[in-house]
Every structure is written in structure tokens, then in C-alpha cells.
Amino acid sequence: MAMSENISDNVAKAEHYVREAAAGGSRIILIPELFEGEYFCKDLVAEHLKRALPLDENPTIAHFQQIAKELNVVFPLSVFERAGNALFNTVVMVDADGSRMGIYRKSHIPDGPGYTEKYFFSPGDTGFRVWNTQHGRVGVGICWDQWFPEAARAMALAGAQCIIYPTAIGSEPADPSWDSSRHWQRVMQGHAAANIIPVMAANRVGHEKGSTTEITFYGSSFIADYTGEIVAEAGRDTEEVISAEFDVAAIEALRTSWGLFRDRRPDLYGSLLSLDGNVE
Amino acid sequence: MAMSENISDNVAKAEHYVREAAAGGSRIILIPELFEGEYFCKDLVAEHLKRALPLDENPTIAHFQQIAKELNVVFPLSVFERAGNALFNTVVMVDADGSRMGIYRKSHIPDGPGYTEKYFFSPGDTGFRVWNTQHGRVGVGICWDQWFPEAARAMALAGAQCIIYPTAIGSEPADPSWDSSRHWQRVMQGHAAANIIPVMAANRVGHEKGSTTEITFYGSSFIADYTGEIVAEAGRDTEEVISAEFDVAAIEALRTSWGLFRDRRPDLYGSLLSLDGNVE
Numbered sequence: 001m002a003m004s005e006n007i008s009d010n011v012a013k014a015e016h017y018v019r020e021a022a023a024g025g026s027r028i029i030l031i032p033e034l035f036e037g038e039y040f041c042k043d044l045v046a047e048h049l050k051r052a053l054p055l056d057e058n059p060t061i062a063h064f065q066q067i068a069k070e071l072n073v074v075f076p077l078s079v080f081e082r083a084g085n086a087l088f089n090t091v092v093m094v095d096a097d098g099s100r101m102g103i104y105r106k107s108h109i110p111d112g113p114g115y116t117e118k119y120f121f122s123p124g125d126t127g128f129r130v131w132n133t134q135h136g137r138v139g140v141g142i143c144w145d146q147w148f149p150e151a152a153r154a155m156a157l158a159g160a161q162c163i164i165y166p167t168a169i170g171s172e173p174a175d176p177s178w179d180s181s182r183h184w185q186r187v188m189q190g191h192a193a194a195n196i197i198p199v200m201a202a203n204r205v206g207h208e209k210g211s212t213t214e215i216t217f218y219g220s221s222f223i224a225d226y227t228g229e230i231v232a233e234a235g236r237d238t239e240e241v242i243s244a245e246f247d248v249a250a251i252e253a254l255r256t257s258w259g260l261f262r263d264r265r266p267d268l269y270g271s272l273l274s275l276d277g278n279v280e
Numbered sequence: 281m282a283m284s285e286n287i288s289d290n291v292a293k294a295e296h297y298v299r300e301a302a303a304g305g306s307r308i309i310l311i312p313e314l315f316e317g318e319y320f321c322k323d324l325v326a327e328h329l330k331r332a333l334p335l336d337e338n339p340t341i342a343h344f345q346q347i348a349k350e351l352n353v354v355f356p357l358s359v360f361e362r363a364g365n366a367l368f369n370t371v372v373m374v375d376a377d378g379s380r381m382g383i384y385r386k387s388h389i390p391d392g393p394g395y396t397e398k399y400f401f402s403p404g405d406t407g408f409r410v411w412n413t414q415h416g417r418v419g420v421g422i423c424w425d426q427w428f429p430e431a432a433r434a435m436a437l438a439g440a441q442c443i444i445y446p447t448a449i450g451s452e453p454a455d456p457s458w459d460s461s462r463h464w465q466r467v468m469q470g471h472a473a474a475n476i477i478p479v480m481a482a483n484r485v486g487h488e489k490g491s492t493t494e495i496t497f498y499g500s501s502f503i504a505d506y507t508g509e510i511v512a513e514a515g516r517d518t519e520e521v522i523s524a525e526f527d528v529a530a531i532e533a534l535r536t537s538w539g540l541f542r543d544r545r546p547d548l549y550g551s552l553l554s555l556d557g558n559v560e
Contacts, residue, residue, distance in 0.1 A: 154548070264388070272433055
């Protein structure tokens with residue numbers, strides 16, 4: 001979906017599509033990142049810091065808790081969280097009874113022309129989390145997290161049956177000729193294939209003109225199956241609902257018999273706990 | 281390429297294709313896994329253990345060292361190594377001056393119908409290695425290693441400019457309807473995309489009938505660019521040379537500006553050092 005600067009319009013639009021998805025049988029529903037407004041991180045402007053709200057003071061969360069309960073669906077809600085003096089890019093996980101299961105704070109924070117998130121968000125301090133919802137065990141990362149195999153693996157190790165990523169990504173203001181959309185998809189297809197687990201990403205569409213920078217978000221939201229094959233994909237500039245159904249037991253049987261999780265070598269992975277590859 | 285049980289035929293064939301690749305300008309050349317013979321691991325038969333040789337007694341290695349020097353090319357040579365009483369699935373890295381740079385022993389050992397490698401090989405004890413060859417810094421994994429994001433990441437962290445995998449994979453004797461070829465490719469395309477680094481795999485082709493099990497190797501050797509896009513691919517049953525050229529400096533510039541290696545969170549990756557996801 002595309003977002004405007006009108007919060008209630010965006011919330012109403014998200015609700016419309018959530019109802020459409022639920023009517024089609026979807027039980028785990030993913031709305032794009034920071035859907036309450038435009039992607040404000042394209043401008044390094046202090047005014048936007050005021051958008052952050054304590055979770056208990058954000059009416060959008062309470063509204064979607066009611067919808068989750070009404071529709072018997074699960075979703076992560078992506079919001080800009082104020083926690084004391086700290087600000088985070090946060091997902092509130094809502095179960096199918098409308099309860100808040102807890103939060104995940106975006107671990108990997110990007111920074112670059114048009115995506116100056118390090119100005120707005122502290123790196124998340126929750127660690128990767130998997131939610132044992134009424135409709136399955138759901139791992140949730142947020143946007144830039146999707147580029148990191150470590151995050152997907154950590155969620156798979158924690159028992160995720162699917163991994164989902166709310167996202168905001170599009171053109172690169174520093175190099176308009178660069179289109180990362182297939183690159184972006186292939187990283188996550190790799191997570192799906194390597195962990196034998198379905199992966200989904202929901203991105204925004206539309207052109208947003210900030211005070212300093214413009215971005216055309218490229219949509220291309222998709223669902224990849226447990227071999228990494230894309231089985232549903234949205235257009236680059238269309239608002240739409242996509243869905244897929246998976247046989248969790250069959251996937252788990254293949255995941256086990258394939259042996260990847262039997263044959264890992266944690267004794268050799270020490271360098272992954274460094275930035276520069278030095279184990280010392 | 282397809283292999284027979286005649287070592288000298290296989291060596292001659294590999295040499296033929298290496299010369300073709302070098303004549304076409306290739307400088308880093310990848311021959312499939314265990315190319316000296318048929319893929320003996322499809323049968324759990326003690327006789328095959330005798331194939332393992334101490335590296336200094338394997339004439340194939342010395343032969344290809346001469347070819348590397350003559351052609352000014354780099355390659356990993358995949359052999360069955362005996363080291364005292366231990367047996368390994370090993371790559372000997374040969375530099376363009378014909379010298380042996382060292383060895384890498386396959387870290388991840390598969391086991392399943394048709395691929396009973398745990399009977400033949402101890403899990404490698406070298407850790408992941410990157411070779412600073414005369415033609416670039418080359419990371420080498422061996423077959424099953426290619427399914428593990430941790431191995432690719434470790435090689436990328438160690439400075440690899442490309443990652444290459446000699447391979448032997450094909451049909452699943454336990455389920456002939458299952459074709460893993462695209463799944464297999466997508467995992468490695470994911471490594472390429474997530475690490476912003478070209479990835480190559482060389483697989484065998486042909487049907488091999490062992491004493492207990494038959495496998496049709498599915499070829500599909502490929503080269504993926506630094507976004508994970510396949511830029512060269514061999515057929516499923518054809519013997520052929522494929523090649524690609526990359527601008528290492530341009531890739532490094534994109535890898536740096538994209539920021540993935542800046543934004544990793546080693547403090548959150550502790551569970552990767554376990555088999556079950558438990559950090560404790």
C-alpha cells in the first residue's frame with residue numbers, strides 16, 4: 001500500500017486490506033513498515049522525532065488489537081516507539097485474541113541517502129524473537145533485518161515456522177539508476193531456502209517527496225516458499241493483497257530429513273560474533 | 281562434467297576443460313567435487329575407503345599443480361584425503377605459480393540415502409579459509425557447505441572476493457520426484473546477495489549406478505553475481521565450461537556503501553553458536 005501523511009487514512013486503508021486478507025482466509029497478516037505515515041526517515045529532520053509514541057499511548061495499536069480479535073488473525077504492527085528517552089523502530093506482536101504478545105525492536109539500522117534511520121532509531125535491544133501465536137510460530141524482522149542471514153537463522157533456530165518482514169524500500173536517491181528490488185528479494189529467498197521456511201515481505205508503494213529527498217517505493221512484496229521460490233508477488237506500484245498457504249507439518253518433515261540443522265558446525269562459527277571476522 | 285571409474289580419463293577430461301577455460305580468459309577455475317571418480321558415497325561400502333590418499337601420494341594434485349603454473353590459473357582441487365587414520369573430503373588450493381597454498385577440509389558432512397558421506401569423511405577441522413591467490417581472494421566451500429549461510433558469511437568476513445563450491449548433487453534415491461536443483465541454487469544465490477559477492481558452483485552431470493543406489497547428477501552449475509543473479513549456467517546433462525568476469529573494485533565499493541557489514545549485530549548472534557538455538 002501507499003501511505004499519505006494522514007494517519008487515520010492510512011490506518012483505515014490498512015484495515016481495509018487486513019479485512020480483505022482475512023476474508024480470503026489469511027491468518028497471519030503483514031502490513032508494511034511504519035504504515036501510519038510517510039517514510040519520514042528520508043529526511044534528517046528533528047521534527048519527525050516527535051512522531052514516536054509510547055506504545056500505550058498509540059491508538060493505532062489498540063485499534064488493531066480489536067481487529068485481530070474480531071477477525072481471528074495475527075499481525076505484527078510496525079510503529080515508531082518512544083520508551084523513555086529512547087526511540088525504536090518497533091513491532092508489537094498481536095495474537096488472534098487481540099492480546100499484545102510483546103515487542104521486537106529492529107536490530108539492524110540502515111543509514112544512507114534517503115534512509116537515514118540511525119538518526120531516528122537506537123539499534124534494537126530485544127534480540128530476535130519468535131512468537132508462538134494461535135496460528136503458528138512466527139518470526140518477525142523489520143526491513144533492514146531482512147538483509148542479514150544471521151537474523152533469519154536465529155529465528156529459525158528459535159523455532160519459527162515462517163519469517164515475515166514489514167518493509168519500506170525503494171529507489172536510491174544517491175543513484176536513481178540502481179534498482180535493488182531483485183537483490184532485495186534474492187537475499188530473503190536465500191533465507192527461505194537455507195532455513196527451509198516460508199518468508200514474506202510487505203513493502204510500500206508510491207512516490208514520496210520529503211523536504212530534502214524523494215523516494216519511489218518499489219512494492220514487489222512477495223511470499224517465498226520453503227525452497228525460496230516466490231509463490232506470490234505484488235506489483236511495483238499497485239496496492240494489493242497477496243497470500244499463500246503452507247503445510248507446516250510437511251515443511252517440518254522436509255526440514256528435518258534434509259539434515260541442515262543436524263549438520264551445522266557451531267564450533268566453526270566463532271568469527272560471526274565479530275564485525276571484522278577476527279575470532280580473537 | 282561426467283565422471284567414470286577411470287581416474288586417468290577423468291583427469292584428462294578435467295584438464296581438457298581447464299585448458300578451454302583458461303584459453304577463454306578464466307583465471308580462477310573450478311572443477312567439480314571428487315572428480316577423480318564416480319561419486320562413491322552413494323554406496324555405504326568399505327571398499328571405497330581405500331580411495332583416500334595422503335596428499336603427497338596423490339599424482340592428480342602434482343599434475344594439476346603443473347597445469348596451474350603453465351596456464352597461470354588458480355584452482356581448488358577436490359580430493360579424498362587420508363591423513364594418518366583420518367579421512368577427509370578435502371580441497372587443495374593451488375595458486376597460479378603451481379604452489380600448494382594449503383588445504384580446506386569440508387566442514388558440513390551430509391548423510392542420507394545416496395549421500396552417505398558421514399561414513400566416509402570426518403567433519404573438517406580446518407575451519408573456513410580464504411586464499412589470497414595471485415588472482416584474488418578466493419573462499420572455497422565444498423558441496424554441502426554451500427547450504428550453510430554461516431560458512432559463506434565466515435568467508436566474506438575473512439575477505440573473500442568470490443566464493444566457490446565444488447559439488448556433487450543430483451536426484452534423491454529416497455524420493456525420485458524431488459528435484460532440489462532450484463532450491464540448491466537459491467541458497468547460494470542468497471549467499472551472493474547477502475554478502476554482495478559472486479558465488480560459483482560446479483556440479484557433475486550423468487547417471488551413476490552404484491552397487492546399491494543410483495543417482496542422476498543434475499549439473500546446473502552456475503555463477504551468480506554480487507546481487508545473486510545467475511549470470512552463467514550450465515545445462516542439466518551437458519559437459520561445458522561457463523565463465524563470468526567481475527569488477528572486484530566496483531563490487532567492493534557497493535559492498536561498502538550498502539552498509540551491511542557496518543550494521544551487523546554480533547552482540548545478538550550468540551544463538552548461532554548452538555545447534556538448538558539456546559544461548560545458555
